[in-house]
Amino acid sequence: MSRTTMRVPSLDWTDPDCPVARTLDLVGDRWSLLVIRDAMDGARSFTEFQRRTGIARNILTDRLRKLISHGLLDQRTAPSGRRQEYVLTDTGRDLFPVILTLRQWGERHAFAPGETHSTLVDQHGTLVPEIAPTSADGTPLDADTTHVQKT
DSSP states (O other), X not given: OOGGGOOOOOOOOSSTTOXXXXXXXXXXXHHHHXXXXXXXXXXXXXXXXXXXXXXXXXXXXXHHHHHHHTTSEEEEEOTTSSSEEEEEOHHHHTTHHHHHHHHHHHHHHSSOTTOOOOOOBOTTSOBOOOOOOBOTTSOBOOXXXXXXXXX
16 A cells, blocks of 8 residues: 555544654554564464564454554455455555664663663664664754754
């Protein structure tokens, strides 16, 4: 599903003019992002999502429905033909940089020095490098060098 065809149900937006607020309205709860994280890591079945996250069945059912209705996941028949599976749409895959940024922030700030944690590696087994936003001319960007331009 392309960005231009994303199904965004009519919502009571927290802040209708802010892309951050709208994104949080769509995926800002803990369970939705963990489902997206696990889908990126290969989870496909209801049972897999429940096992990996520990989420209650009723909450998982609600989050999967929400993610499907917002166009982040699709539901289809598994190759075995016996059950349904959940797969990321292009819109859902577009959340990869968000998940990566949350992961890297967590590596820096949510663990004690030397405390072990999972790592993200590329297809060759190499650690994924830190991402850092830069301007068009390559200058690093942060909260002090950017501002929101209201429309």
